[in-house]
Amino acid sequence: MGYRLKMKLWRGDKSGGELKDYEVDVSEGEVVLDAIHRVQAEQAGDLAVRWNCKAGKCGSCSAEINGKPRLMCMCRLSDFEEDETITVTPMRTFPVVRDLVTDVTFNYEKAAELPSFSPPPRDADGKRRMAQVDVERGQEFRKCIECFLCQNVCHVVRDHEDNKPAFAGPRFFIRYAELDMHPLDTNDRRELAQGAAGIGMCNITKCCTEVCPEGIKITDNAIIPMKERVVDKKYDPLVWLGSKIGIRNKDTESRVPAKQGKAGHIKRPAH
Amino acid sequence: MSASEQGGMERHQYDVIVVGAGGAGLRAAIAAHDAGAKTAVVCKSLLGKAHTVMAEGGIAAAMGNRWPEDNWEVHFRDTMRGGKMLNNWRMAQLHAQEAPERVQELEDWGALFDRTEDGLISQRDFGGHKYARLAHVGDRTGLEMIRTLQQRTVELGIDVFMECTVTDLFKDESGAISGAFGYWRETGRFIQFDAPAVILATGGIGKSFKVTSNSWEYTGDGHALAMRAGAALINMEFVQFHPTGMVWPPSVKGLLVTESVRGDGGILKNSEGKRFMFDYIPEFFKSETADTEEEADAWYEDKKNNRRPPELLPRDEVARAINSEIKAGRGSPHGGIFLDIASRRTPEFIKKRLPSMYHQFKELADVDITAEPMEIGPTCHYVMGGVEVDADTQESAVPGLYAVGECSGGMHGSNRLGGNSLGDLLVFGKLAGEHAAKKVSGLGANRPAVAPDDVAAAATSAVAPFEVEGGENPYAIQHDLQQAMNDLVGIIREGAELEQALADIEALKERAKQMVVEGHRQYNPGWHLALDLRNMLIVSESIAKAALAREESRGGHTRNDFPKTDHEVWGKKNLVVTLNDSGDGVQLSEKPLPVMPDELKKYFEES
Amino acid sequence: MASTDARESTSGSMEAGVGGPTRADVGVRTLRGDRWWLAPLTTFVVFFGFIVYATFRAFAGKDYYSAPYLSPFYSPCLGDCVEGSSDFGQPFSWFPLSAALIILIFPLGFRMTCYYYRKAYYRAFWLSPPACAVAEPHGSYSGETRFPLIFQNMHRWFWYAAVAIGLILTFDTVISFREQTGVDASGHPTFEWGHMGLGSLLMVINVVLIWAYTLGCHSCRHIMGGRLRHFSKHPVRYKLWTWISKLNGNHARYAWLSLFSIALVDLYIWGLAAGWYDDPRFF
Numbered sequence A: 001m002g003y004r005l006k007m008k009l010w011r012g013d014k015s016g017g018e019l020k021d022y023e024v025d026v027s028e029g030e031v032v033l034d035a036i037h038r039v040q041a042e043q044a045g046d047l048a049v050r051w052n053c054k055a056g057k058c059g060s061c062s063a064e065i066n067g068k069p070r071l072m073c074m075c076r077l078s079d080f081e082e083d084e085t086i087t088v089t090p091m092r093t094f095p096v097v098r099d100l101v102t103d104v105t106f107n108y109e110k111a112a113e114l115p116s117f118s119p120p121p122r123d124a125d126g127k128r129r130m131a132q133v134d135v136e137r138g139q140e141f142r143k144c145i146e147c148f149l150c151q152n153v154c155h156v157v158r159d160h161e162d163n164k165p166a167f168a169g170p171r172f173f174i175r176y177a178e179l180d181m182h183p184l185d186t187n188d189r190r191e192l193a194q195g196a197a198g199i200g201m202c203n204i205t206k207c208c209t210e211v212c213p214e215g216i217k218i219t220d221n222a223i224i225p226m227k228e229r230v231v232d233k234k235y236d237p238l239v240w241l242g243s244k245i246g247i248r249n250k251d252t253e254s255r256v257p258a259k260q261g262k263a264g265h266i267k268r269p270a271h
Numbered sequence B: 001m002s003a004s005e006q007g008g009m010e011r012h013q014y015d016v017i018v019v020g021a022g023g024a025g026l027r028a029a030i031a032a033h034d035a036g037a038k039t040a041v042v043c044k045s046l047l048g049k050a051h052t053v054m055a056e057g058g059i060a061a062a063m064g065n066r067w068p069e070d071n072w073e074v075h076f077r078d079t080m081r082g083g084k085m086l087n088n089w090r091m092a093q094l095h096a097q098e099a100p101e102r103v104q105e106l107e108d109w110g111a112l113f114d115r116t117e118d119g120l121i122s123q124r125d126f127g128g129h130k131y132a133r134l135a136h137v138g139d140r141t142g143l144e145m146i147r148t149l150q151q152r153t154v155e156l157g158i159d160v161f162m163e164c165t166v167t168d169l170f171k172d173e174s175g176a177i178s179g180a181f182g183y184w185r186e187t188g189r190f191i192q193f194d195a196p197a198v199i200l201a202t203g204g205i206g207k208s209f210k211v212t213s214n215s216w217e218y219t220g221d222g223h224a225l226a227m228r229a230g231a232a233l234i235n236m237e238f239v240q241f242h243p244t245g246m247v248w249p250p251s252v253k254g255l256l257v258t259e260s261v262r263g264d265g266g267i268l269k270n271s272e273g274k275r276f277m278f279d280y281i282p283e284f285f286k287s288e289t290a291d292t293e294e295e296a297d298a299w300y301e302d303k304k305n306n307r308r309p310p311e312l313l314p315r316d317e318v319a320r321a322i323n324s325e326i327k328a329g330r331g332s333p334h335g336g337i338f339l340d341i342a343s344r345r346t347p348e349f350i351k352k353r354l355p356s357m358y359h360q361f362k363e364l365a366d367v368d369i370t371a372e373p374m375e376i377g378p379t380c381h382y383v384m385g386g387v388e389v390d391a392d393t394q395e396s397a398v399p400g401l402y403a404v405g406e407c408s409g410g411m412h413g414s415n416r417l418g419g420n421s422l423g424d425l426l427v428f429g430k431l432a433g434e435h436a437a438k439k440v441s442g443l444g445a446n447r448p449a450v451a452p453d454d455v456a457a458a459a460t461s462a463v464a465p466f467e468v469e470g471g472e473n474p475y476a477i478q479h480d481l482q483q484a485m486n487d488l489v490g491i492i493r494e495g496a497e498l499e500q501a502l503a504d505i506e507a508l509k510e511r512a513k514q515m516v517v518e519g520h521r522q523y524n525p526g527w528h529l530a531l532d533l534r535n536m537l538i539v540s541e542s543i544a545k546a547a548l549a550r551e552e553s554r555g556g557h558t559r560n561d562f563p564k565t566d567h568e569v570w571g572k573k574n575l576v577v578t579l580n581d582s583g584d585g586v587q588l589s590e591k592p593l594p595v596m597p598d599e600l601k602k603y604f605e606e607s
Numbered sequence C: 001m002a003s004t005d006a007r008e009s010t011s012g013s014m015e016a017g018v019g020g021p022t023r024a025d026v027g028v029r030t031l032r033g034d035r036w037w038l039a040p041l042t043t044f045v046v047f048f049g050f051i052v053y054a055t056f057r058a059f060a061g062k063d064y065y066s067a068p069y070l071s072p073f074y075s076p077c078l079g080d081c082v083e084g085s086s087d088f089g090q091p092f093s094w095f096p097l098s099a100a101l102i103i104l105i106f107p108l109g110f111r112m113t114c115y116y117y118r119k120a121y122y123r124a125f126w127l128s129p130p131a132c133a134v135a136e137p138h139g140s141y142s143g144e145t146r147f148p149l150i151f152q153n154m155h156r157w158f159w160y161a162a163v164a165i166g167l168i169l170t171f172d173t174v175i176s177f178r179e180q181t182g183v184d185a186s187g188h189p190t191f192e193w194g195h196m197g198l199g200s201l202l203m204v205i206n207v208v209l210i211w212a213y214t215l216g217c218h219s220c221r222h223i224m225g226g227r228l229r230h231f232s233k234h235p236v237r238y239k240l241w242t243w244i245s246k247l248n249g250n251h252a253r254y255a256w257l258s259l260f261s262i263a264l265v266d267l268y269i270w271g272l273a274a275g276w277y278d279d280p281r282f283f
């Protein structure tokens, strides 16, 4: 059931590049990454491509296939017609390194700025207790494999380089949401989510959700709930009135505002 | 930048360098940092992508959340029995004792494990473990673990050099570690680390085999680096073949199907529809394994009054059984056998308990595991062998060189129980980090120095593949090596085949000298592979040599020509591999097994 | 509307993003070859149609009441409304224009700030972005951080109002099941229950869809339970939250369906009031 697949692969680096044509034999059940590996083994030994698990678990092999952000290892050739040319380019939001590889440091910097979990002391027997229903929301977000496809597709930074310093991106909004929903966390991250992370930049157009290979409902379950939590703090007349007359939300009153973390520990080569 | 050009060389000074950012490396870095050492992590891939991310089932730790009867002694006993008593008893003991607190710690750092009804960390059943003991998050426990450790590392501000490959270690005249040498994958430029302690946490060797659940990173770098620095490897003949890897389609052949499928009720059948595992229960495990389907099925509901199904025997037993069935012509259409959970559990149950397996088969094989059986077969999964270290400090024979995680040896004996690796990473990662930091603080200003000549030599050696005249393609050599290892040093071994393998490896070593790579040094996978291949070859040679020498069958090592387990002779010693004098191959020696103290021996008396 | 030509040449706005100096030089604003423009185009056409219709009807100021049915565009009718249509008095009887304009700000504001509608119109009208991985034509972007879009955060206020409107529309629907039998001695109308016409049926469908839309709102989901950290300590709110989450999963669908049903009920009442046809009665 093999056939000869026509591909266009973007070859180049910072100084420029182009879509180059390749033809390669492929067989049934293969994915785009298989075809690229064959090109690499037989025709272009120096073709740069990032991958690890080839099972959709590590989030290394993100690229754009026929213009759509996807994992190369989870993109089956049978999704395409046999005579269709498959075009693969690197992610177009991050600086290109070479061929299909981009510099995703942006995401690691954003991760470092995000204040992490801050738990209270353990229970007397040295264990912690949390109910399954209370951890489930966070678990959805912790499925994230950090493929950064959502960060890549998000038009806030994809189309506006100048927004990068002020915008953490969907991958980190789910992290904010995870921590804000954590049954044990003692921090309040709403100010940071709105301020430093720039959640207000997101116009909930949902492309992040569309591309997430883990099927995480980024917009509905994380970004919008976070926006609502910010509204609680800043814009809701009833919450404001309630706090004036002494009605408090028990869940939030004991929490202390979190401080922004410091980036700069992820080292990259000098250029 | 052209290949020959030196380029600028970066140089950094640290107290402790950790090579590898999997569970073991990150845990070690955190421990070293907490102990006050200036620490950096260096890894080949991006942070958070190491192999640990793929672990599915869980972390074995006798926390007793499901079974109050569980404790470290039972876990210790299970581990030793799973490893066919060849384990380093002290490591098995430390592991069993400390794993619960290490898991609890992950929760302090933000991990969200699945819960029991009482709100404690839930624990699940796995092969070889007497009690439900694996702390888990669905079937993506490794992801939870690496993300938690990654986030902790970042929070603590530990420096991480990612996509940076270490190719050489430096020693001073006294033979103590003085630093490491590597290159940035992105630019191809070199980087030198000055550090009196290096912790190897580079994972396994599976990429030397054709059918494997391991990724390109598993080229045995740590094993090779340690050997070249003068340390020894032990137990290299023991390679774990996981019984259930995907067999179809070809592009995903070897990809892991988690053991939880069986833990949650899946059974193995041959092409005649027979549940064949009942024919393969070894003497050693007879007393604790069900011998009728009724009892096996009842176990899932009532574990107290029934014995466990034979599908949950340790991995080596199951893998061998599957292999025999396939060889006997009772395999499935694509050369595996059937793993069936569809006929035994509801679709809802399967989707809830095994979401990523459901997804994996649906997406990659067009198989709906809630409706049809899976086709599976053995796949190279884990290497029990690794750097020989001191059980309490994880230091190797080379002062200042430590090894933890899959690249260290001894803990798992001849066969690793599922779930024991993740615990191993945490327990020994922490010990190694602490001891490395302590060692460095004891040195004061008296640090081993890196010799400039060694740096120049390392650089020359790294760019050699660009200089060579020849015509060998590294991808082709890798392919031939994988084929040879698979066919000749696979799950069932034979003297003549192992000799053939060694001859093949010699020939491949010659070909490797003629390897050429095209292009320049910037993110050039061909070049990276050429460098990794040297490690793969030497590690493959170690495996084949040790396998040829061990004339018995035990755990992850099965000899057709020596099918019996020989407790008298081989049960009492480890095989040790070191670099030979000329440095172009490996040599073997034997070493008696450390003797277990009597107070631990008593756990094994009844059997 | 977005260009249908995927292989457009570099436009000025691309330089701020995918055409920028550090990015892979692919040259075009998207390599997507599928019909990505179809969804925003459809949204654009349908919304535009609705806006034209709603504007016309809101300004018309007539043919919105045909006993016992009141058009949802005019409910509650607080201006100088036709007889029988004002169940809540006429505090704005001085208002010179159509009575719809007094109250329409609430449903309009609710829908304009709705998270789903925002997505739909940002994509279809603003092209920000027109579709995923298709470069948008703007040179700069600040999202919802500044005036006027920062007012999107008022969605919750509108939700509170929408609940009130929902109750009023429910009331309208209920009273569509009674009819006037005459007037009593003091001149007050007298009613009898048991009427049901095609109009009542349409109003029931409409009000069900409106509730499905209003209760599936993200703000509602948050207020009912989403804001909690411990579901386990609030079992009732957790149940509510799970239930609302299901509606919320279909929020886009109900946003569209309720939009159509409102227009349909209004159109039907318009026809009745204008005397184009009679209301078929079931009993």
Ligand SMILES: Cc1cc2nc3c(=O)[nH]c(=O)nc-3n(C[C@H](O)[C@H](O)[C@H](O)COP(=O)(O)OP(=O)(O)OC[C@H]3O[C@@H](n4cnc5c(N)ncnc54)[C@H](O)[C@@H]3O)c2cc1C
Pocket: B019, B020, B021, B022, B023, B024, B025, B042, B043, B044, B045, B049, B050, B051, B052, B053, B054, B055, B056, B057, B058, B059, B060, B141, B142, B164, B165, B166, B167, B201, B202, B203, B204, B213, B214, B217, B221, B222, B256, B381, B382, B404, B405, B406, B407, B418, B419, B420, B421, B422, B423, B425
């Ligand atoms: C599919 C699968 C499922 C598994 N499931 C389980 C399970 O359920 N339970 C369990 O206990 N175990 C499981 N295991 C085994 C376990 O995951 C691994 O043994 C363990 O993760 C190894 O961890 P590590 O920290 O030693 O190495 P890894 O996580 O593999 O990390 C190795 C690191 O070393 C780096 N590195 C390697 N060479 C170099 C170099 N030359 N220079 C710089 N850096 C280098 C790599 O970049 C990487 O960061 C599973 C394994 C697989 C493959």
Ligand code: SF4
Pocket: A150, A153, A154, A155, A156, A169, A170, A201, A202, A203, A204, A205, A206, A207, A208, A209, A219, A223
């Ligand atoms: S929904 Fe928000 S975060 Fe997600 S892609 Fe759209 S703008 Fe970006």
Ligand code: SF4
Pocket: A059, A143, A144, A145, A146, A147, A148, A149, A150, A151, A170, A171, A174, A208, A211, A212, A213, A214, A215, A216, A218
């Ligand atoms: S949220 Fe989804 S798309 Fe974004 S990085 Fe995580 S897995 Fe990838």
Ligand code: FES
Pocket: A051, A052, A053, A054, A055, A056, A057, A058, A059, A060, A061, A062, A071, A072, A073, A074
């Ligand atoms: S290679 Fe790991 S996700 Fe594709």
Ligand code: FES
Pocket: C110, C113, C114, C115, C116, C117, C155, C159, C213, C214, C216, C217, C218, C219, C220, C251
């Ligand atoms: S989100 Fe759509 S109505 Fe509130």
